[in-house]
Amino acid sequence: MGLFSKDIKSMEDLFLHTLQDVYYAENQIVKSLPKMIEKATNRELASGLRNHLAETENQVSRLEQVFEAIGETPRGTDCPAMDGLLKEADNVAGEVDDKKVLDAAIIGSAQAIEHYEISRYGTLIAWAEELGHDNVIRFLKANLKEEKAADKKLNTLAEAKLNRKATGTRLTPVSPSRSGPERQREKSPSRPPRDAEVPGCAVRTGVDLKVHALFLECAHRWNRMPSAKLRNKAQ
């Protein structure tokens, strides 16, 4: 799209522009992830990022199939948002002077990147549906599903291990015989559970696990609904 010209004249143009924006963004992530992997010291984090690099390469291919399906040649357009997100990730990592804190910082930055993509794919899917581009929705949904899963994995890793390692929080249960500063760093059993709706802030407490089980039940019941046949047929 040209500078100082008004090249976006329709929703089709806006859809294409945003597709090019995401295509550029995914390609930049493919270039940047190896640096993040190199900086990560936790083996599970490095391995998770490596898996996501392979996924991102597949996502680029899916986007190329979207371009093809709408009769366009794959190409990127400037995406100052992704440039900024990657610059911020790089700046923060460069300022951290402790390996475990660096792992926590990498996870925070990676989740900010995932959320940008989640938002963009959500928007693209909505527009594709309105424009009647039913033949591209499955590619966009596959990418969205992977971004959400990657965000959740980072979350689980952060909550389960890395934040705790970085802060030095103890995991032993609270005992009435211990008190004072030693107890201050322990998790209180009466702490309210984290909001289960929000990617980026789900924690695996006992209550959350019960909610998770109920959601699984919901999903199971949803799949057994008569309308599921229609849905599965359409997908």
Add this chain to the structure above:
Amino acid sequence: MGLFSKDIKSMEDLFLHTLQDVYYAENQIVKSLPKMIEKATNRELASGLRNHLAETENQVSRLEQVFEAIGETPRGTDCPAMDGLLKEADNVAGEVDDKKVLDAAIIGSAQAIEHYEISRYGTLIAWAEELGHDNVIRFLKANLKEEKAADKKLNTLAEAKLNRKATGTRLTPVSPSRSGPERQREKSPSRPPRDAEVPGCAVRTGVDLKVHALFLECAHRWNRMPSAKLRNKAQ
């Protein structure tokens, strides 16, 4: 934090740095929203953005209370991510040559911005919990809740009206007496439902409403669990 120095030596430093990042980001949004409001042509969109401007000013105040609670002076730090997101919003808006398409573009950009904030507040809440900063969590959660609500409102507005106006999609029910191009732009009843989990892509189909009812049932059952007493007591 200084350039080329490693000023983040602990999780406390990382928490403070990210708090400063979000403080800068919210202040930049306060400066940028009036421009977005001016560009929006749909009255509901403009009114929604105006409400969010007032909310964002409150969010800045809450962040100042967080700084105060941890004994720090409120100040921002460079946030290339938010700079990039706002630059992208501005660039895209400058390229759109149709008022209705511009409204859809503004919503897409605003949702990308909301998602950045959702991710940052999720991270800050997780770190505050690990660091034992229990006295700041309610401020951060209040901001997170507002960001999520703003994202949902934008979503509803886009799905209900603006995308449809921008693409020219008709809303009349499919009738066997109509066929061809007239039907092509109408929503197909066999279209798969949008993923209900993702802010940015929820649509109110019949199947979605059933899932929504099941989620409500989950929430009801969760509230009736024995652990709910403990949770409600702690809140």
